[in-house]
Amino acid sequence: MNSDVLYGLINAMNWMNLLAAFLSVSAGVLVGALPGLSAAMGVALLIPVTFGMPADTALIALAGVYCGAIYGGSISAILLHTPGTSSAAATAIDGYQMTLKGQAGKALGTATIASFIGGILSTIALYVLSPPLASLALRFGPAEYFWLSIFGLTIIAGVSSKSILKGLLSGAIGLAVSTIGMDPVLGVPRFTFGVRYLLDGVPFTSALIGLFSMSQVLVMAESKLKVKEKAHEMTDRVMLSMAEIKRILPTCLRSTVIGTVTGILPGAGGTIAAYMGYNEARRFSKNKEEFGHGSIEGIAGAEAANNAVTGGSLIPTLTLGIPGNSVTAILLGGLIIQGMRSGPELFTSHARITYTFFAGFMVVNVFMLLVGLFAGKYFAKVASVYDGILIPIIFGLSVIGSYSIYNRLFDVWVMLIFGIVGYFIKKFDLNAAAIVLALILGPIGEAGLRRALILSRGSYEIFFRSTVSLVLIGMSLLSLFSPLLMEWLSRSRASKPKESS
């Protein structure tokens, strides 16, 4: 086992993997810095490119774009007050205030260093927590997978903070689409209308490219092409002093824990983690009055948390095959394309590839630090690029990407249709992440339910037999009522000070 870890460390340093890490991080930062382009979109577009690569290089490249994009979002959040990705929204609060004060460099430096700390520490969680969780995977039978998917689906209610109704509607759309394809137990085609390409369900990656990339093209094309606000000129260096690093370190560590745990939980992603990290940073800070007016602790709190999500979110994806968010959902697709399945095999027969990937994840974070410190301000210039240039590029990449997965024109049509669907999802303020989650969890839940009932000859007792099931039921109930619980908690907390005064 240990020799595989060591092999991974050495193999990740091989020039091809280093190059893949460097290029993908740069591409990721670019995607993240461009407002409107998300991490999910970057990873979805990269998957077809990784086909020809060896499995470890391909996975490192995907992780590079993921981490780079989550970090890159902070650049435009700080310089343009427009978060490049939604998870950088909390960074914009204090980041832009610092820019207005002429401290853009310091803000960017804080974001870079905090992102690095969050990312690299979450990798340790990946190393330590994944193998035991993977061996636990064998204890997941049909009944346990059923409850796991139910748990994932309950999260949708929590994710869709704006309107639970719209979140549930999005989930229902995803579940409906997921019924297309072969019946998992009887082997009979459902809703395929004689189209043989639909026998395995709606082509997943093409659908995601449509939902996340193509829809953005439509949205951007609709709003009038306008020259974006110019990024503020940076006057100071992208660096922090030792004293400042010391000041943000406790915040970074706290946010790393928050981010990693949030990442492990299915459904909750970088955005939630960033806000939680930001709030906790304020709660513990000695300089509370700085928050909202340009606090480096605020930036660090948000950025360490959203980058810690990257490592955390890979844990359930790799071990149980349950992706926590839409980016890891796409990553899971890349894993399957490379002939690897989530579960204990990743740490036995595929151990070398897996540990190379883990080590590559660390390398990716190091490159992210270097790229951020030395080239961060150049990416800021790109963030204000004209939409007229961006639209045809994304459009082209979407078409090529969806075509090249199976070399079929059919997948391009799927991508275009889901692009239109995604456009209306944005218009009606529905939740694309909830759709994707339901698309993945639906078949797992259905197959689990039906297989369990076959094994038990129709007795429902099987669903309450194992400890794993009971734990999952408890977690589902908790997550289902968590919005109510949170509200109650915050209300009681808000009322307490009044009582004392």
Next chain:
Amino acid sequence: MRKAFIWVLMIFMVISLAACGSNQEPAAGSAGETGESEGSALDGYPSKPVEVIVAYAAGGGTDVGARLLLSEAEKILGQPMVVLNIEGAGGEIGFTELAKADPDGYTIGFINLPTFVSLPMDRETQYAVEDVRPIVNHVFDPGVLVVRGDSPWETFEQFVDYVKENPGTVAISNNGAGASNHIGAAHLEYEAGIEVIHAPFDGTTNMLAALRGSHVDATVAKISEVADLVNAGELRLLASYTARRIEEFPEVPTLGEFGYEILFGSARALVAPAGVPDEIIDHLADVFHQAIVSDEHMAKAREANLPIMYMGPDELRYYMVNEAIYLEEIKPLIGM
């Protein structure tokens, strides 16, 4: 006028093609045996890479075996053989692409038996068994009955006795409803007069994970899928679906030894679209024969736990017809 021009062009093309053919060095030792002659379909074949459709995912069992053979065969063929993984619907999507491909000898593919023959019996498929013609058989992976290493059943008799006493309580996982392992398990159930629960999972990995995690009690699998786990002591073989005992596991009895004459396994063969001319089929059969019996290939196959069984075109056709007859007979009996 235009027609005449086209004719002239065609004559030029034929002449130039013939010239190409005679310029090309025939692949070592193949020209004489296949009876190549001027103007035959073989002239100049192959002048470009040959695409080989694999109807399953890259990195899976079928894919690994295919790439292993093709890397040897392309040396003999003199042109690259490019794998196209067209996966989906239990192989149907790839099989359909193969059946509908241009019959020019530049698209061939792997099929799995009995899956290729059984799919059109189970549902309306977009290919028919007659849409392809056999080239060679490469692998024959015999079926086995397997339980966990810590299972109370040490022998096949103990297993059958237990199931007879407790009908309908023992669950056997398979790799999909109506898939090969399901047929194997159901056939045993019928012959032995026992009653088990058939649990369909998606694919061999999940079918075995269910056994290893104690969610089912036994599995019908292919020997190559479980050999490593058996050698590691995690799983135990109870019986094999073969005529003779499996070479690598001589202590494992065959079902025939208990009076159940069930032969079952999965074969992987190369086929071409039905319209491909005889000369090309013969040439390819010869190339693959040489590749299969080569020492390099056999050594690599041993390393990969791949049980090789060569069959020529006629033998393979006979095998496919027999599989169809067997399935037609057995399916109604086992209630499928």
